[in-house]
Amino acid sequence: EAGVVQSPRYKIIEKKQPVAFWCNPISGHNTLYWYLQNLGQGPELLIRYENEEAVDDSQLPKDRFSAERLKGVDSTLKIQPAELGDSAVYLCASSLGGTGTTGETQYFGPGTRLLVL
């Protein structure tokens, strides 16, 4: 069974440019997560989707970050415009999902390593 797929794996952009990351979760997983991981830190949740609905987005800097999961499968995370401090690894994860399923095991993709110059 295929795991969580993310692309691109690496991205280098200049500040003020837009950037987008794509994630395809494990087949059948209804819950999708986007995390930010700074160097030497653990992942921090940006947003969580239950199917196509964003149910946890309090950590998402909405002035420049946006995300969508239009058909409840693939998801895109966008930054516009990017700032130097956005350089980090952006991880996508998925889990089975469903009512009252907090504490589910999340399966992670390889991440996108972003460098903003």
Added chain:
Amino acid sequence: AQKVTQAQTEISVVEKEDVTLDCVYETRDTTYYLFWYKQPPSGELVFLIRRNSFDEQNEISGRYSWNFQKSTSSFNFTITASQVVDSAVYFCALSEAPGGSYIPTFGRGTSLIVHP
């Protein structure tokens, strides 16, 4: 608020040594879940174990074992007879049950280096 502390930033051992990675957590919930993940240099977090707060039984999986103690709010991870392939960053994470803040919290990770 929930919190996870991994006090060991980096541990260096020689192959075949046993090593224990510490994890201390804080939560006000009586129902919660604890996890360990491994992050090799490739970057992908690999799930190792999930434990709910009502199950304090220690668990062993091959060379890996976990010691969950609610009395000290700890969920420590031991690798027996370490191997070079165990070199990675290991993260402990906490997730609270319905009614609490769902947002899972990760520790800062412990970098394990196993020398041949």
